[in-house]
Amino acid sequence: MSWCQKFKSKGVDSVICVSVNDPYVMNGWAEKLQAKEVIEFYGDFDGSFHKSLVISVDLTSALLGHRSHRWSAFVEDGKVKVLNAEKVPSEFEVSGGHHILGQI
Template sequence: MASSILKRTSCSAMKSAVEILRIGASSRAYASVAVGTDIVSAAPGVSLQKARSWDEGVSSKFSTTPLKDIFKDKKVVVFGLPGAYTGVCSTQHVPSYKKNIDKFKAKGIDSVICVAVNDPYVLNGWAEKLQAKDAIEFFGDFDGSFHKSLDLGVDLSAALLGPRSQRWSAYVVDGKVKVFNLEKAPSEFEVSGGEVILGQI
């Protein structure tokens, strides 16, 4: 009896969380970034934090990576997601890029990058759990400044996540956006996956 009640409660809570994510963003699934945008110029002065352990952070004096070092003179596939350890991000979004990494390399992509509004230590633990660090570079946008600059931020406080990122993907050549995909809501996974952008390159 107790287990059946718990199961019903868990399913109900899960559905509620998904609905919160949908409602939280469905009314503003837009961004100022678009095809032709220069990402480096659109987010002046913004740097990201490469996923790393705390000890690595200390030894590097908590260094950050300027956007020009990530995008300039390179072909990059980048995708953003609401956060480490969350459902769709863990089970679908990151795996869709990990399993296609050889196909991206075959198309001349220099790097596949995941950016999330998390600190680099959480991202590091998550990337290791997903066994994805060898395929994908993970960068933390710890204060959300990167996503805010591109108008890709979203408030998911209703799901106890606070300020986060929309779910999106882009193909960027020498800093310029060549392909851009944005989901209607963070809970959806229709246009930002690895297979979709692979076919757009």
């Protein structure tokens, strides 16, 4: 069973991927992953969405500009019930499907 199917079995309506990128990059990513049918992809071109959630990170020293920490969230009826953000960019502990699935 895929992660998306596991979320759907818990009653999740949408699995969404948001990244500090333009819509063209997000579309290319969705196509490369062949995930357009199961995941909604959105670009936060200027990082304002991520800044509003206080999960923006300045990676200009690595020539990447402002980006986002890896994160996961569970939103129900427009309210954020759970928001997990990795402490450092190289971590992948609380932002993965396995972690957020256990919190729903």
